[in-house]
Amino acid sequence: QKEVxxxxxxxxxPEGAIASLNCTYSDRVSQSFFWYRQYSGxxxxxxxxxxxxxxxxxGRFTAQLNKASQYVSLLIRDSQPSDSATYxxxxxxxxxxxxxxxxxxxxxxxxx
Amino acid sequence: DAGITQSPRxxxxxxxxxxxxxxxxxxxxxxxxxxxxxxxxxxRLIHYSYGVKxxxxxxxxxxYSVSRSKTEDFLLTLESATSSQTSVYFCASQPxxxxxxxxxxxxxxxxxx
Numbered sequence: 001q002k003e004v005x006x007x008x009x010x011x012x013x014p015e016g017a018i019a020s021l022n023c024t025y026s027d028r029v030s031q032s033f034f035w036y037r038q039y040s041g042x043x044x045x046x047x048x049x050x051x052x053x054x055x056x057x058x059g060r061f062t063a064q065l066n067k068a069s070q071y072v073s074l075l076i077r078d079s080q081p082s083d084s085a086t087y088x089x090x091x092x093x094x095x096x097x098x099x100x101x102x103x104x105x106x107x108x109x110x111x112x
Numbered sequence: 113d114a115g116i117t118q119s120p121r122x123x124x125x126x127x128x129x130x131x132x133x134x135x136x137x138x139x140x141x142x143x144x145x146x147x148x149x150x151x152x153x154x155x156r157l158i159h160y161s162y163g164v165k166x167x168x169x170x171x172x173x174x175x176y177s178v179s180r181s182k183t184e185d186f187l188l189t190l191e192s193a194t195s196s197q198t199s200v201y202f203c204a205s206q207p208x209x210x211x212x213x214x215x216x217x218x219x220x221x222x223x224x225x
Contacts, residue, residue, distance in 0.1 A: 043219050045216070088154060099157055104153060105154055
């Protein structure tokens with residue numbers, strides 16, 4: 001059973017602080033990892049993808065991947081109220097025809 | 113943003129009736145997906161398509177069928193709607209083979225009474 005686990009939250013972070021979102025997955029052979037953001041009542045949109053161990057930075061967002069620990073995280077620096085949303089982690093499992101398996105999402109609230 | 117639309121956006125129907133949801137994309141993406149999203153479950157794959165007339169089942173395909181007669185259209189049919197199929201349905205398209213970005217439509221909120 002392919003599983004992607006996220007803490008459902010809500011995670012409350014003060015404006016300007018760093019928000020840290022975590023995701024674990026069940027299969028060591030997974031190679032592709034994605035973070036999507038979903039505002040309430042809207043559809044998911046891609047924020048970051050990461051395929052190699054280490055960090056990948058894009059503006060205020062940093063994705064971190066540790067394949068040995070089966071762990072991927074998303075850091076949001078200088079958090080803004082507009083970052084308040086649900087963040088979905090998705091993992092591609094090669095032996096499932098590369099379908100994405102999704103975590104249930106973490107709700108992030110940035111407090112002004 | 114990828115041009116992907118869904119219709120209808122909202123629908124209320126009764127148990128036992130057939131329902132068809134439409135997904136239309138203008139990006140000539142090869143891959144298309146139907147998901148349902150329920151509280152506490154995240155997105156669950158119902159069916160997907162890897163080309164015209166090429167479809168396969170996902171994790172929660174029971175009670176659903178799909179068709180793709182043109183690249184731009186992917187239809188999801190609930191053969192006989194049940195209350196357990198009350199959900200938000202999202203269509204997504206993807207330009208190339210995995211890994212690649214999935215672009216989502218706005219969603220359809222379906223209520224089965």
